[in-house]
Amino acid sequence: MTDTSPANGHHDAAAAAPGAAGETTGSQGQPAPDTEGARVKAWLEGHTDGTLVGKLGLEFVAAGPEEVVARMPVEGNRQYHGVLHGGASAALAETLGSVAASLAAGDGRVAVGMELSVTHHRPASAGYVTGRATPLHLGRRTATYEIAVTDDHGKRVCTARLTCMMIEAP
Numbered sequence: 001m002t003d004t005s006p007a008n009g010h011h012d013a014a015a016a017a018p019g020a021a022g023e024t025t026g027s028q029g030q031p032a033p034d035t036e037g038a039r040v041k042a043w044l045e046g047h048t049d050g051t052l053v054g055k056l057g058l059e060f061v062a063a064g065p066e067e068v069v070a071r072m073p074v075e076g077n078r079q080y081h082g083v084l085h086g087g088a089s090a091a092l093a094e095t096l097g098s099v100a101a102s103l104a105a106g107d108g109r110v111a112v113g114m115e116l117s118v119t120h121h122r123p124a125s126a127g128y129v130t131g132r133a134t135p136l137h138l139g140r141r142t143a144t145y146e147i148a149v150t151d152d153h154g155k156r157v158c159t160a161r162l163t164c165m166m167i168e169a170p
Contacts, residue, residue, distance in 0.1 A: 040064070044099065053095055056088060061130070065104035065138070068096045071130040083123035089149050089158045090118045096133035097145035097162030104138050104166070111143060111164035118160040127152040133162075141166055 040063040048054035056077055061069040070092065077088035094116050101111030129149050137144040147160040 040103065052091055056091055056095075058092065058095065063099060063103065065100055066135060068100040068103075068133045069130065070096055071128045073128055074124050074126055078125070083125050084129060084157065086118065086120050086158075089120065089129070090116060090160065092129070092131045092149060093118060093133075093147035093158070093160030094162055096131045096147050097160070098164060100133045100135065100145055101143040101162075101164035101166065104135070104143050106166075108169050109166050110169045111166050113162060114142070114165050115163045116160065117162075118158055120158045121156050122151075124151045124157050129157050136161070 041060045044053075044060050044063060048058070057073045058070045059072075061071060063069075072088065072092050074084045077085055079085045094113055097116075098111055098113055105111050129151055131147050131149045133145045133147045135143060136146050142163060142165055144161065144163045147162060148156060149158045149160070151157050
């Protein structure tokens with residue numbers, strides 16, 4: 001996995017989590033803007049040139065250790081017969097799970113993928129698909145995420161599970 005965490009490959013997971021401890025509320029009781037999540041999202045999008053993430057056209061919507069969300073256009077990521085390529089769905093899933101696990105790993109640590117399983121449920125042939133990674137297990141050494149990929153109508157296109165090992169940053 002490539003370096004996906006901000007600040008020279010290190011990031012405090014708790015600080016990036018939307019709703020993390022210490023988050024203040026706005027003037028009318030509304031949650032304060034998730035400036036840390038926005039910073040992580042901007043960092044991720046600024047590091048896509050020359051990467052598979054850039055080639056796939058991923059647009060990050062939210063980024064934190066408890067949830068990473070991105071969307072990807074079907075156009076440009078199709079198989080020869082016009083539907084979304086399963087490998088593109090798998091790449092989307094692995095990216096989201098790896099980013100989330102890297103954020104959860106904490107300062108001085110990164111996440112590397114160990115196992116990816118993807119089940120394809122239905123084709124998508126137009127618009128965007130959206131992936132949402134949520135943790136199934138967050139341990140000190142491993143993290144497992146479920147990644148649900150849905151189409152523009154909210155129908156599940158595929159379900160993936162990614163397990164990462166959290167290691168000291170090289």
